[in-house]
Amino acid sequence: MADLSSSGMFLPIHTQGTIPCPTCSTPILPSSANQCPRCLSARADLTSPLPRHLSLLYCPECVSYLQPPKTYLRADPESKQLLSICLSRVKKPLSSNRLKLVHADFVWTEPHSKRIKLRLRVQGELDRNTIVEQTHVAEFQVVDHLCDSCSRANANPDQWVAKVQLRQHVPHRRTFFYLEQLILKHRAADRAIRIQETCDGIDFCFSNRSHALKFVDFVSGVVPARDRSDKRLVSHDSKNSTYNYQYTFSLQICPVCREDLLCLPPAVSRSLGNIGPLVVCTKVTNSLALLDPATLRVAYLDAKEYWRTAFEALMVSRQLVEYVVLDVDEKNVREETVGGTRYCLAYMQVARVSDFRKNDNIFTVKTHLGRLLSRGDYALGYDMYASNSNNREIEKYKGLVIPDVILIKKSYKETRQRKRGKQRTWKLKSLGMDVDATTAKGKMDMEKREHEYEQFIKDLEENPDQTFNISLYKNKDYQPSEMASMAGGDDERLPLDELLAELKLKDMEEETDAESDADSMMDCDRH
Template sequence: MDTDQSNSLEPVVVTHTLPTILCCTCGIPISPNPSNMCVHCIRSRVDITETIPKQITLYFCKFCSKYHIPPSSWVYCEPESKELLSLCIARIRGLNKLHLVDANFIWTEPHSKRIKVKLTVQKEVFNHTILQQSFIVEYHVDYQQCYDCRAKSAKMEPWEAVVQVRQRVDHKKTFYYLEQLILKHNAHGNALSLKTLRDGLDFYFPNKSAALQFVEFLHRVVPVRMKNSDHLVSHDPHNTTYKYKYSFSAELPPVCRDDLVCLPKKVSTSLGGLGPLVLVTKVSQNLCFIDPWTLQTGEFSGYQYWKNPFSSLLSCRRLVEFTVLDCELTGESQGKYAMGDVTVCRSSDLGWTDRQFYVRSHIAKFLKSGDIVLGYDLENANYNDSALDAYRSLQVPDVILVRKTYPAKNRAKRRRFKLKRLEKKKQQQATTTAVRDTNNDMQIDQHNEDEYDNSQDFEEFLQELEQDPEMRAQVDLYKKTNEDQVSTTQNSEEEDDDDYPQVGVEELLEDLHLSE
């Protein structure tokens, strides 16, 4: 009997039903929501896409297959690609006020000049009620020639702005250093081409904004003085459009590293009585000086320099080689410099005369008997400077030592690093692409292009990099490949110089090529 009772028991299933309400508009039963309305009634009263245009025009260049991005950019996109989809979505005005859920292309004929994109968006309506809606935006593709293709078909030069960098000096080491800074920071990334001249470089850019970015970079690394001008190329009176070409002239001061400068009285007073005879230790955003007799240092900004300009008394081309006979420190020091009494003689006079010079120098810390040092021989120098004439009671020393050097050898055969160079394009016809220099209003031809690259100046620049760790830290050095090392070590019979500073492997970068 107990068995029969256990079999007759059945499990009781409890079901829960959600409460329903009637739509306040049409009266159908719906689940409760803050608006008390069904989805159809909400959509009939609210259209969250009413402010979004459903037809948009895209401009397409059939010569280079690029789409126009207002105001002046053109980008290449494959059909139905992610790039084209993002470009189409970016052209929709008012979409930022909605939450985009999904977007995809709807197939159209390839030659229909139509692109359809289906979008799904959401928006909050009626007391925290989120409404989702899908709609289609149709893009009409119109043909329009981009500026590059238009300039190419009209045989016009594609550049719109040019930056002319100039420095009136007798060597190019400052430009070699500036070239490495440009490569390190990729400041020339937007440049169309680069041309060399006797006194500097010309950078050509596709638009004015790219040229202004490069000008801003120059202001951060060197003390430059800017001049600008514009030239009207064309004018359409029907729609009041103008086409200009812009020229920016960046002039560097004719004062370089290791130059001997006589500071004007006004400048010397502003620097706390520095000088007046000082050496230039660094040229960056500011000009840095040091008094070789007192170890007093000073900085002069680019704005201050161009307000009170001055030139070098003697440039580094006038450096003379001296041999150290004796060196004794005096105990005064300032940073990496230390004062001392040094006895030197001209290296060219060794074995001929016994003429010696007793010099007080700021680089005595780095010198010892037998070393070779570069300095200015003021005893036999000819100079004419109005700033120096103002100091009538100034006693000019016979010799001013500048920096330590090493015996002349072929260092390139044992050098383990190399530098990258800017790709310079030669001019096909000098008469057709001459550019007006805004400094002196004269036409400059390109036949002097080869004068920019000077092997002697570039070798001296490489040796300065090897001897100055602070200067090396500002540029990128690359390891030589196996082919470069083999070509530079062949027929090298010279002995290594143990005292010559070597560049460590940890300071070198790997030269990566895309083909690898």
């Protein structure tokens, strides 16, 4: 072959010749091996330095695998976490032999075979111009071995390393019932080896201090609480300079609950923009949502600012009195939304239900429930006219005009009477707590707890907004009555469509494993 140049002369074109592969006669470029990549790959074995049989230490109690030297990581079958643990075992042989990992995935094995097979696709350079890609299968044998924390827990269940003590000094357990549902929804107490219910709170025992600290952070993020920690020396080895401690974390929850009436101290009222001083707690999270029922002003008091003064509630929910609305004089057009609930100011004439046929006391009140109450409705409120409160904070305000009645919420007493004896379409899960019901005091506490739990369920029925952070499950034992089926369903404030179906743990694990397998395949393909 020749090419015509600009001067009109023909110049030769130099081309590189090819030679046939001595095995398969495929044309290839000359090299030191003088073989095509396919034949060279079949003849040379790049994966010979890589291990084919390895072992993995597995703790069946906490479903975790050993990540050398002493760390146990929780990993589901065929998940990305398990893939990273297996790859860490073959990473050193790959780097020492200058091999590049192209792809990695799991090979299906029998779930009860105690075997995990990992398929690796690696690349290596046999010659300067020859790169070979081969597949290697590494088989891991799963060996059951309890981690240190689980072995101590199995040897003695009462031998805990860290304990979290939840306490709230109030005469009811509404906060603990609500907190229990949050813990179940977010699985915050999965690492607890023991949960024990006491007369004024709950104790959570953990086998690791880090698990207790994580639980403390979770509780402090959902309720206003302050914590205090302490530790006790259990054993000491002077030769190895090792110490074993037992850690105790005390969490004191704010004694202010939802629907409590508060009288703010003057310093707190000024810091919140001169709100109140008589306010109603409408919502409790990591801060307190305070509403002035006379002006619809809203303020939020965080945990640090509350514990700086630490005042008590003026009146609590146990002191609520039932009223009947006789007339609605005037409603304000302006509305305010607090925690998903809309409020409207209104002037109403109310009377105590207990005063019927006894006296004719009628009170004219200004309330924030103008949007919810109408003539003939029932409401629950605090009777400030007949109460005698000895509160330090209220005495600091000179000339303070205290209203006769402060309405808190609408009453659904008639609806409860109609539903009495009916079965609920939903149910709640509970923590497996140890309760001492052998003594007489324990039996009385159990009866009191069941009564308070029923009141908590009724509050959820009356206020569906509270179920926003709570998981509800369908009640499989529910059977609608004949009258309800003819009418088209029971009169339930909580719709059945919004309830969560009670899934089996096996189905949830299969779905999680499928998602993890897909994620691991996508990540390996990117590399």
